[in-house]
Amino acid sequence: MSVATTTDNDMLARERALDVSASFAVQAPAGSGKTELLMQRFLALLSEVDKPERILALTFTRKAAGEMHSRIIGAIRKASEGCASEKLHEMKTLGLAAAALRRDREMGWDLLLNPGRLKVQTIDSFSSVLARQMPLLSGLGDYSITDEPEELYSKATERTIALVEDEGPDGGSVRSALGHLDNSVRALSARLVMMLGKRDQWLRHLERDITDEGMRALLEGSLKRLVEEELRDVAAEFPEGLEGALLRSARHAAKNISNEKSAIPGLSGLERLPGTEAEGLPLWKGIQELLLTGKDGWRKPKGVNVKLGFPNGDPFSAAMKKEFQELLESLSGNEKLLKALGRVRALPVPEFPEEERETLFALMRLLPVAERELNRVFAEAGKADFQAVALSALKALGTEGEPTDLMLALDMKVQHILVDEYQDTSQTQLSLLEALTRGWTEGDGRTLFVVGDPMQSIYLFREAQVGLFLRARKEGIGQVRLIPLTLSRNFRSSERLVEWVNQTLGPAFPVDEDVFTGRVTYAPSEAARGAVPESAVELKLLRERDDGLEAGHVIAVLKRLPENESAAILCRSRAHVDCIVEALKDNGIRFRARDIDPLSERPVILDLMALLKALEHPLDRVAWLACLRAPWCGLALSDLHSLCVGDVSTPVRELATDGKRLNALSEDGRRRLSGFVEKTGKALSLWGRRPPSEVLRGLWIGLGGPGAAGDEGAMNDAREFFKLLKSVEGPGRASMAELERRIEDLYSGGGSQDAALEIMTVHKAKGLEFDNVIIPGLGKGPRNEDRGLLIWLERDRDLLLAPGPGTGKEGSVIYEYLSGKMREKRELEEMRLLYVAATRARKSLHLIGHIKEGGDGEIVATPRSFLSKISRAIGEGRFIERTGEGVFAGCALTRTRKRLPLSWELPEPAPPVHVDGVEKSVERTEPEFYWAGETIRHMGTVVHRYLCRMAREGLVEWGKGRIEGEEPRLKAMLRSLGLGAREAGEAAREGLRTLLKAVSDPRGRWILSKRDGAGTELPVTAVLEGGITHMVIDRTFVDEDGARWVIDYKTGAHEGGSLEEFFRSERERYRPQLEKYELALRKGGEKREIRKGLYYPAHAEFIEVK
Template structure:
């Protein structure tokens, strides 16, 4: 075994299985190891594996933890005593007791025997298994299926269409009126986005419905939040505001007269002012917002700074005061008008939203479907029903005693509700007294970056306080632990991180206790570097003349392009010079490098393409939209042509693509130029004189001939497989096209399972879905990784580039829904930002602040992915970067700390670095070999597999021969009934009864045989019972049914080229001998082995041959146990040898 890793004091404390622990862990501090250590120590303490639940954020994290634990326990099972002691000593922080070693070795086998394995899974997977065990209690169909996001979106679209159809049919009602209002406020795209936002928050909406009792109750809560009276509307507020009694008409008329003496602009305002005051209420209402208010207010509902010029104001102070008073009144009125309109929009949204979600839920229920949100919500509801959690605990093999939560900062409030219910009785009542029961959570609020999935970093601290109070009230120990020692990054990287977030602006939202962010590095003396490049400035715009053809235009050398080239040049320079990664003592490899972007966009694609142009191996993007991949676009284009051959542009795309490889000048231009009809007609006409055209015509005609009747999967599978389409695509696009092609075929198969197969339907379906492919870039694979910061969470790179540091989140991407919490919960929707009133504006500002906080947490995650080197750059647009963008935050931290370094190119950069002062801590073989490393395949990989042995179906010794069946008694002898039923029952009893104490065996046999399903009368029951007990109570048979014997032992193997599968009735294994026992119920039995049927002898000979393979060199004896008698019959080897296979 390798040298055990020394744990720090906080790590040992965090893994203590006897106390509840809440761990706040900086990036790279080994939280996965702490989790693994804690599970291991729980098992060492004797906790049954099935009473431990570990919840992770991703399936990959669950798999990694399970693998680590399995590898550790597997190594312990075969480790030497000294090595095992050293491992356990490092784990416990003290030398182990000698009697702990044997149980430690057994842990591997014990965990393997747990049904379903250790409970290390995502919370969604756990909730799915929970609902699968308790579907009736949860109120769902037992045969439910879980749908992915794509299918959920399809169902939501179906629900939306159903809603719109109902509204057309009804032509009245709340929903119809709401839709008519929506149509004046939103376009179709915005409506779809709004419904998607509402769907993602449907648990909130359902909670409002439950709390307020009805849809009308939810609406009234929104009315109260807006401070409106019953029946109050924007129109009624305007009508009330226009009454003479609501303002001083005479004073305002005097002010208007004064304005007529002023500037032309003032005279124009005065005329509008006077016209309004002289009008009746109806006319005033029409002019109120568009004319009258603009005299006093700006469009943003703020007062105009200048109502009168100084000269007129001094001459008419009363007029100025009247206008100021009216301005104040109008600000208040306009606020109420906005509130009324927001309420009107919110009321429409609530009507539509509740109806839409009801329809959506009904569609899922009718088809027994659950989406990912349903798994959490229905599991929560199950546990929150009266007695629900207790019942679940009881049925889960007696319950759970220890719950561990990974990535706790990204756990949503609804998920915390599930965890709280599961752990609810750990600290109260009887549950608190049932031995040690603990809750463990590890997370880092600085790394909470999944708010779009419902994560709330504030909940991390809130839930810590919640469980701390529970433990304190129960007199239990609750330990908060902080892990600050990083094993990932070097001194320079961590110091830069600390410097960046030492400033108040940068630290906002990272922590909620105002504690300074501090990292301690474990990699002392290892070389590190952080470099800040100057931003790329936009160049001068190139004038494009209207008559320039696209191919004549010069591409703009954008800052993004130059940044991509800068990174590619840097990597190329390292490859050419053999730049060394000092901490590993070897040259830098492509797999060391990670390029992180804030969001997917054009830069990531440019970066990948630039690296490919330089010949630098690149793994491509971590996530891609399937229909935007070139290989898939070619396949879709072919399908579109087959649906409409007259589509010239689509056919041109197909012909130019990899499947046909037409050249623009030599092939396409002669075919297209001055053609009299369609391109398809021109291709067919030219096929007679040009072999290339003829080949294309032949292939396309064949495709057309089968596209109408062949299902999409079969069509594309044939095209890509036997017809070489995949090979052609990969030759042009590279091996990275493999994943999109496989996903495309998989979706074609999925489509056929759920829909009537048709090419047109499939193409429309796949283009509408915008399916994304998530690629596993955890391993470097000898290639540069280009990925988003979100995708890099949990990963690391020896060298990290951050090129996208000047962009900031855009407000238009924020959801428009506003959830009110105080004084009561309500839902509001302000369709337009410039029409928000004070409450929704405050909520909007709060959402903007939260978005900015997550933006800064994303920077923390990005910077802490780097192990050795971090290169930071950025590009500017037309406007200067936001003052709080990543680049500016880092540049501020570099002031007075970084050194100015002039590169060979003459460019000056800011650098923070430290030299290699110690022996490299990395292994030279770290990261996988580069793509240039030759790989030699073994000989067997290049040879066809051997033919399967005949017969391919395993041979069963019990059915070895149908010949020479043993004789049976005459039916006239009054036999006890069906011998097959009798034999089966005797076998079953001889298998089961030996595990029961001897005094209870006869009663158990009688109870079993009395079951109505066996259809036995009393005499038959007694006869079988007597026959079985005669065997079990016979002293001669005692050793055969002792503790060293096994019942119904399955065994399989290959003998003489034949596959054999068997089940031995009884097997006794000692150090000296193997004994095979086979029950026979024939009546009467033969007197000696010579009278045994050949089928039985062949069967036992096969058993003997199989056991000799398993236990070579150990004698194997065979015995037939005849139940009629009973008596044992040993079969001599010389007789069995005659039937040896």
């Protein structure tokens, strides 16, 4: 297809997607402008509906919802201001926004003043709203939603296993499950916790009152339908003209083969191709064995021999052998039949053996018991997880036969639904969409619009089923048929990058689609940007795995990149970049790591945990020895041996005071041990009487912990540790289990928050883009998956399920078959993961991986590695040769830690700060209006207070009606400040206009929205210029890119003169004040990039002060 044709098709698809009378499923590859298309569709719908609430847009993340909402409002605002653009896509958006604005004015919506009327939500938040509207029916009640439900899962699991003594069926199920796992409570507990975290996937299939026979019919029926579909595929692919030759060859081989384990003898009476019923499976397995090798390739004609049932000898045998060889020659190019036959080998007989069936039934009875206990734990804690929200939302909507009042109300209210990232939809989320569109019919004016990219579906571990996207394009969703559309223009990447992805990654995708396994075909893209001179794709190879050499090349690439361009190192797993992170530090290259370095693995945290355990448990020998080895004590291994040799029971602290053992130590060891014992003794005397965090911090500092930490990143990690410890400590004690659990969930904030280089996993990079992308570790394979209590897959509405293998046992035939299917799903997703990684780049892409030599000297990639996906491109790669030393000489993953010298002493406290005078040192915190009259000054003060209140409470609570309803309160506040009735009334109305402008301004909403690390009217005290300075920061928060913003509100209005000149002078006027804020935050330990700004709500103007 020519470029012109591709472009035309893309433009037609985008135009077609704006037909608000039809429903669509749009495939939007990486960089194709998916968010803008969604926004345009939303704007087009706004120009048609009678209420904005008729439209519901659902996304998967708060960030995506916020971005879409902001862009819709921003487009309407630009249209209201008469903005124009020369770019075609922006012209289109402004035209749609203008039409939406006309409808807005016609219907009196005032969306710029009431942006909350636009329903753009995450699926989770929408589900929560549904569930809370019918708390009794949904069962959710007034629960808070937790992001960390593991502790609740563990408690429910403990209660479930405690039923082991129960004489009823629940106790029997627990005993059966334990017996299956060699009576390991730990193994059962771990598996139940995992299963509870995925209960939305299995709960819908397990009716609590189902009988054993009902379970058997359900599971074996599902398996039987799958087997029969696979057999139909084989039968459909077999050439009719070759059927006779196959049957004659099969009968001949069956009579002559001597292998008793073979399935071929069963073909002796074959007169026609076997039927496609499950009963014919053994015959198909015989045919598969006859035609294919053990590696599922076509047999070679020369390999036909007596072992296969074709002996030499008489003319008849020779003729049969020749006919079979000719048959193999005829079939050798039939790839579809080859794949279909290859799948037959693993197909299980759709019947569970009795022992496996009993185990399975026990586990299936146990899971609802665990779910029941979890619901009780939720009720006691007043908390629930997101799965409880999703399941409760479905309950709140009722069923097709018995819809609830809420469902009927929604059916009347919502007429158009848009869904972003539909390729990541789960079966539970699909059920929600089906419920919402229940009763919709073609031509009734209601539409469904889903957009996504199956090539970017990479969340299988969250039950994302890319097959649901494929099915939606073919069959629709519920009762709604969808018109499939595909975009093809890439507005992100350079022409060179797009060509490389098309030519290299495209052929690595499957050639056909499959809903069940998630096989996705490749949709090529066309670059919209054209050629970029400095654009490049580079594939570098290593002759063997050498993490140091790979890290060295990454450093070399980074040093060549322009300083003003963004860059990202993307990895498949965190372990793939350990060496690179160390090399970056050694070379002084600043970077920002996103969830790469687990906090629990940081040396400073390991040392602090050991010290905490030593104080909490004086008999914990491992903890005490770890403390003696830590940098603050630093005993040599020989001294540790001398201290403990011959005694495995005496507490280490007692050994440390044993004179004979002390004499056996080196002089250095005695001195180090003496200081440690003295300081820990003081801490132990306070343990249980003072808060653990306070005692531990004092001991750590006294031992020299900060001096041994190594760098500022380690100090930040230590601060995070003490903060966590304080949050879990009770009276004199700390919850060790809770502390360890929380630490396990966190990552070090190491690195520079404002660095141009970022390091993250590919999953974290989804939705982001960078000028330059480096993908190391292409030659490394994925880690092995854990085996669960059960394995299950969903196929249409069928449940395929088998019990996991018992402790030390192999899995059953059915289990191994389902494991193979799951493995196939993961391998298909791995190709999509590489596609996501490569398409993050705008200008350059650098790929690095190691290969190995096969037995015949052939260069091959590690199975299931990224490099194995693009093995045909290996020939284009260039080898990295080892030259010189530095990081090229290797990367020590076990890094030497330096102990504190014996001469180290706790530094003297800093001298007291000289303060010239308290009055001079107090920073003015009230809004400045000295230039204004009394009315304006007081109005500004009140508006300032309201802006802070809005930020604290969240903008969801502050629509136009709520703000206008505050007029009496504003007037009363102004009267209390000394204004007369008339002046107070005028000032109150002006204040309302200013507040309404702020909440309708996209930048204002960005500032006032709830955010991470947010503070409103944040008091800060610092020593600045020789004095104690007290300040109050109006608004501070951390944005999506990790930068901390410091913003002051300026509520006055400028009249007369140039606004541009006014804002320029304001920037210079308040620069010193904002710089003081920044300096104070730095002194308080803030390490992120700090950005500063002024916000003028009366003008809807934001000024960044650089």
